[in-house]
Amino acid sequence: MSKVMISKQNFIKFLHNFESQFHLFNDALTFLWLLTQITFQILVRVLMSVEPGEDMEFLKREFMEVIKGLICLPIKLPGFRMYKSLQAKERMLKMVRKIVYDRKMAMEKKETKDSGSPNDAIDVLLRDTGESDGTQQRLPLDFISGNIIEMMIPGEDSVPMIMTLAVKYLSDNPVALACLMEENDELKKRKDESGEGYAWTDYVSLPFTQGVISETLRMANIINAIWRKAVEDVEIKGYLIPKGWCVLASLTSVHMDEENYENPDEFDPWRWEKTGASVNSNKFTPFGGGQRLCPGLEFSRLEISIFLHHFVTSYTWVAEEDQIVYFPTVKTKRKLPIMVTPR
Numbered sequence: 124m125s126k127v128m129i130s131k132q133n134f135i136k137f138l139h140n141f142e143s144q145f146h147l148f149n150d151a152l153t154f155l156w157l158l159t160q161i162t163f164q165i166l167v168r169v170l171m172s173v174e175p176g177e178d179m180e181f182l183k184r185e186f187m188e189v190i191k192g193l194i195c196l197p198i199k200l201p202g203f204r205m206y207k208s209l210q211a212k213e214r215m216l217k218m219v220r221k222i223v224y225d226r227k228m229a230m231e232k233k234e235t236k237d238s239g240s241p242n243d244a245i246d247v248l249l250r251d252t253g254e255s256d257g258t259q260q261r262l263p264l265d266f267i268s269g270n271i272i273e274m275m276i277p278g279e280d281s282v283p284m285i286m287t288l289a290v291k292y293l294s295d296n297p298v299a300l301a302c303l304m305e306e307n308d309e310l311k312k313r314k315d316e317s318g319e320g321y322a323w324t325d326y327v328s329l330p331f332t333q334g335v336i337s338e339t340l341r342m343a344n345i346i347n348a349i350w351r352k353a354v355e356d357v358e359i360k361g362y363l364i365p366k367g368w369c370v371l372a373s374l375t376s377v378h379m380d381e382e383n384y385e386n387p388d389e390f391d392p393w394r395w396e397k398t399g400a401s402v403n404s405n406k407f408t409p410f411g412g413g414q415r416l417c418p419g420l421e422f423s424r425l426e427i428s429i430f431l432h433h434f435v436t437s438y439t440w441v442a443e444e445d446q447i448v449y450f451p452t453v454k455t456k457r458k459l460p461i462m463v464t465p466r
Contacts, residue, residue, distance in 0.1 A: 153458035154290060154442075158283035162426070166279055169422075170244045170271050171222055181218065185211040186275060193276070194451055212272065219268040223249070227264065244271060274419070281345040282423050286430050287459050289339040292390045294442040299335065299392050304435045306331045311436045326428035327421075334395035336427050340409035341378045342390060343453045348373045349411070374408050375449070438463050 163183055167173045173182065192208025199206050226245050248267040293300040306329055314321060327333065348371050357364040364370060379387045383406045384394065410417035417423075443460040447453065 154461045155283060155287045155455065155458040158286050158430075159279070162283045162286075163279050165426070166275060168243070170274055171219065172243045172245070173222070178218070182215060185215045186279065189215065189272075190276065190280060215272055216268055219271050220264060223264050223267050223271070244274065282426055284345055284454060285336070285339055285343070285423075286427055287455060288343045288447070288453070289335060289427065289431065290434070290440070290461070291442060291445060291447070291455065291459055292339055292342070293335070294440070296390050299390065300435070302331050302392075303335055303431065307432045307436050310432065321429075323425060326425060326432060329428065329432070330396065331392060332428055332431055333424070334392035335431065336424060337395045337407070338390055338392045341384070341407065342387075343447060343449075344374050344378055344409050345453050346409075346411075347375045347449065347452065377406060377408065437466055439466055440464070 163186075164175060164179065167179055167182060173179050188211035189208050192205050192211075195204040195208070197205055199209065223245055227249055230246075230249060245267065248262055248270065293303065310325060310329065314325075351370050351372060353364045353366055353368050353370065355366050377383060381387055405412065410420040410423075440461050440463045442462075443457070445459050446456040448456055
């Protein structure tokens with residue numbers, strides 16, 4: 124993401140829209156629902172520069188059909204969930220292909236393909252070239268269109284859930300909430316006094332805020348486990364995994380292991396003050412690891428950081444009782460009904 128200048132400027136501009144959305148809370152509202160609406164708008168803007176309107180509503184409607192088929196019976200026949208989801212994906216692809224094609228034509232017409240900073244992910248992918256042999260190899264338009272949709276899946280679903288869970292954990296832990304408010308109030312005060320705008324580093328350098336995010340990810344990892352297939356015989360601690368066998372690696376088991384974390388069932392953001400949140404640690408893998416590390420890691424952390432900052436510095440809230448369920452994926456049973464009031 125370092126080659127995308129929008130990751131430092133436009134991301135922040137889009138994410139500040141959180142502040143203008145909380146007027147919707149006249150009565151107790153399901154928090155997850157609102158965050159999903161907001162993050163989807165941000166995501167579509169960052170990926171494709173699509174503004175609120177008919178196109179965004181179309182993408183939202185079809186995307187909801189797509190994700191319903193992520194866990195379903197693999198029956199590709201009319202009337203079944205998988206078939207409906209695949210049809211919705213084709214309709215999305217048709218729109219995204221047109222957006223990508225129109226952008227490509229506009230860039231070639233203006234001859235600005237290599238000038239200025241990219242405005243969104245489509246710009247980045249259209250400019251991406253292969254330089255190993257000194258030639259420029261443009262990515263196929265279908266490849267770009269497919270990747271745009273693939274990027275939407277983890278960004279739209281997991282980020283609002285982590286935000287919701289962070290608010291729930293903080294609601295249940297007043298001491299942690301007070302520390303978070305103190306840290307973010309101090310940042311807001313400095314910015315108000317200096318008149319400076321917020322930068323990427325302002326958000327991600329808040330140690331306790333990052334500890335809250337890491338602890339939320341540890342306790343409620345959205346991806347419980349991952350499947351991997353052995354491409355050759357592998358021996359681990361005396362156990363042989365034959366070539367061709369599939370292995371289910373439980374990420375949650377690692378995060379909740381007493382050998383890795385003291386009192387793993389307790390929400391303790393302070394534990395990260397000493398250990399840090401290394402993405403290379405095999406004891407902390409909310410974004411995967413190795414060559415399969417999630418490319419949206421930094422964006423997700425930034426998005427959650429900005430949300431928490433503006434939420435705790437501008438609002439107080441009372442959350443109703445809710446329960447976290449962990450199967451088939453982590454979620455709150457009632458989507459966290461909450462009453463929000465300005466500070």
